[in-house]
Amino acid sequence: MDAGHPPQTGPAGAxxxxxxxxxxxxxxxxxxDFTVKRAEVFRGFADPSLRGRWFRLPGGSATAEHELDFRIGGGENARNVFVSGDTEEHLAYRSRFLDIVPDTRIVLVYEAEVDGSRRWISxxxxELSDEAAGSRLTWTEQYTWLVPTGDGTQDEAHLRGGTRLLLNGLSTVVNPDRHAGLTGRR
Incomplete structure (x- = not known):
């Protein structure tokens, strides 16, 4: 055991x-940027039927679980199983909403787990603002990575890319006219 580091713990402190x-x-x-008003973008976060269409963890829809309690002090829980080849990863996401200003701001803290190990906390x-053509969303994330993937050099890029994919999903739900006709284009 390395004298400079305490032992690593897994699920339940083992x-x-x-x-x-x-x-x-x-x-x-x-x-x-969105071509709809910020109230519509906010609704994409607040309305469980809309949020469930764009917020999901990687994996098959048959294994996906999702719960949303959109209020200050409420939270969101999601689970899924991601399969790649012969490898299965059990993913979990838990959040708590700390501040909600309708149509303007949402502040939340979340933790992400892979196979029962808390990987990062954010x-x-x-923030939502008005723009001439609609609205602008700015997502600012401060993370603490607890268990890196490999040497950890790609973790932020993975997190940033996953965030971009989520926001693309939000855009297709609240901004459907912007995406009309894009399916199947090269």
């Missing part, structure tokens, strides 16, 4: 025997 990696901290912002601020 010791795994290896050293605990140092936490890594960082932040990023992603912006997206504080997210979603």
């Amino acid at each position: 010791t795994t025997g290896g050293p605990v990696p140092s936490a890594r901290h960082g932040s990023f912002s992603v912006g997206m 504080l997210v601020t979603v």
Whole structure:
């Protein structure tokens, strides 16, 4: 055992025997323009039937679970099983809403797990503003990576890319006219 690191723990605090990696901290912002008013974009977060159409963890829809309690102090829980070849990953997401200003701002904290191991924790601020052609969403995420993937060099890029995919899904739900006719284009 490495004298410089306490033992790593897995689910329910069970010791795994290896050293605990140092936490890594960082932040990023992603912006997206919409051709609808910010109230419609906000509704995409707040309305469970809309949110369920764009917010999902990777994996098959048959294994997906999702619950939303959109209020200050409420939260969101999602689970899914992602299969790649012979490998299965059990994914979990849990959040809590800290601040909600209708049509303007959402602040939440979330944790992400892979196979029962908490991988990262993030504080997210979603801000909505008016634009001439509709509205703009700015997603700012401050993360603490607890268990890196490999050497950890691609973790932020993976997180940023996953956020962009989620926001693309939001756009197709609240901004459907913008995406009409794009299916099947090369």
